[in-house]
Amino acid sequence: MGAALGFAMGIAFLIISLLQFDDTVTNAKDVALVSLLFGIPFSVLIGLGVGWAWGRFFGPNSLS
Secondary structure (H helix, E strand, O other): HHHHHHHHHHHHHHHHHOOOHHHHHHOOHHHHHHHHHHHHHHHHHHHHHHHHHHHHOOOOOOOO
């Protein structure tokens, strides 16, 4: 569950970053590449960590 939420947030951050990057400094290809290679994996790892902590403190079946 945490990894899926992290992946969704990574996609959301990719879209947001594509809408507001500075054309004079970079281009859309570089922004998308960095988001795909670094942003989404870090979002998934953070989601996994939050999911682990949630399960550890509230129990594995606390959301159902």
